Amino acid sequence: MTTTDPRTIVAAKRDGRALAPAEVRAFVEGYTRGDIGDPLAAALLMACYLRGLDEDETLELTRAMVDSGDTVDLSNLRAPTVDKHSTGGVADGVTLVFAPLGAALGLAVAKLSGRGLGHTGGTLDKLESIPGLRTDLEPDELRAQVERIGCAVAAQSANLVPADGKLYALRDATATIGSIPLIAASVMSKKLAVTTDLIVLDVKAGSGAFMKTPEAAVELARTCLTLAKGWERACIAHVTDMSQPLGDAIGNALDIAEAVHLLRGEGRGRLRDLTVRLAGDALARLEGLEPGAAIDRAERAIDDGTALERFRAMVQAQGGDPRVADDPEAVLPRAPVIEPIESDRAGTLAAVDAEALGRASAALGAGRLRKGDPIDPAVGIVCTPKIGDRLEAGERIGTVHARTHEAAREAAAAVLRAFTLVDGPVAPPPLVHADLG
Secondary structure: OOOOOHHHHHHHHHOOOOOOHHHHHHHHHHHHHOOOOHHHHHHHHHHHHHHOOOHHHHHHHHHHHHOOOEOEEOOOOOOOEEEEEEOOOOOOOHHHHHHHHHHHOOOEEEEEEOOOEOOEOOHHHHHOOOOOOOOOOOHHHHHHHHHHHOEEEEEOOOOEOHHHHHHHHHHHHOOOOOOHHHHHHHHHHHHHOEEOOEEEEEEEEOOOOOOOOHHHHHHHHHHHHHHHHHOOOOEEEEEEEOOOOOOOEEEOHHHHHHHHHHHOOOOOOHHHHHHHHHHHHHHHHHHOOOHHHHHHHHHHHHHOOHHHHHHHHHHHHOOOOHHHHOOHHHHOOOOOEEEEEEOOOOEEEEEEOHHHHHHHHHHHHHOOOOOOOOOOOOOEEEEOOOOOOEEOOOOEEEEEEEOOHHHHHHHHHHHHHOEEEEOOOOOOOOOEEEEEO
């Protein structure tokens, strides 16, 4: 442990000097222990935001965060293990389908997920809308469940990467979230603290994502891949489109219902297409299959009901009501007010402010503005049009699930304001912008 005054570390980064590994580690350890307070840590974060971090600094920051707490070893399971992570978006229910689908394909999917913040939904919040389901699995429980049924989605324990938890909260409070090295270190510290055979990254780009352009998302993906390489861990990254909601449901129980219908073979569209693509690519990498054949196997695992049965088993293993796999609307909480959204004009949908839709759902109670805020699992928005679709005036394009009629009207108006319609045809955006790794 170095005795360097932490103020000299802040000053060095402020002035543009690359920090030595010992300096990075000393600062992270000091902040995690409480020896360094928030004001000085905030100053370092702002210096990193403005001056940047090189590859060595980012790698050492990631190592120090991993070393700040426990790790989970999922090696030596019977099946190849995979951990999938999304950088966050709107109507992004991929994990809800990917986990049981991967299990149906013979993979072991261990997913440590987070809660929603701001306009992005949280997988844990969605799963906990299933009556009885718990996500607070201990590491031994997580491992045993993955070994037994092939998948588990659980909360990150307080002892796993605690330095990241403290630093993330401070970044959120100090407007330093947008630094690509800091984002990459945060994402990868949680992935690298869990030993799996493959890490799958879904890096979102567009109006509903933190990375607003494909170029920024590619830069983040490459930084994450560099960190994985530094740990000698296999990792693939997909830069995917979030210029509009991925699925139709923007809520918690609503997201679960959409995922179940998709797993029942009743849903088509971009959410299914992307999940199948990610699961197929993971299978191809881990089992040495040709990508097209692996994707075909993923399609069949949904259509023949195998993935649905893995979802049912996962829900039951985590204490949830397994009947959600048969009739989600009968099991999940329902909002007292359900009102239609009707298009107020005709035209072709040319653009969507996906972040505005996420915030409209959060305003209903489906999300949180601050960590720890309560959420309402029943409320949210279902919005079906995708870019390139033709809308007619008065056409029903979705529903609002709310506690009051006034809240429903406000949310419906927000949806319409988020749409840009034009007269001519519009080409839909690509589903995947880049495959890396």
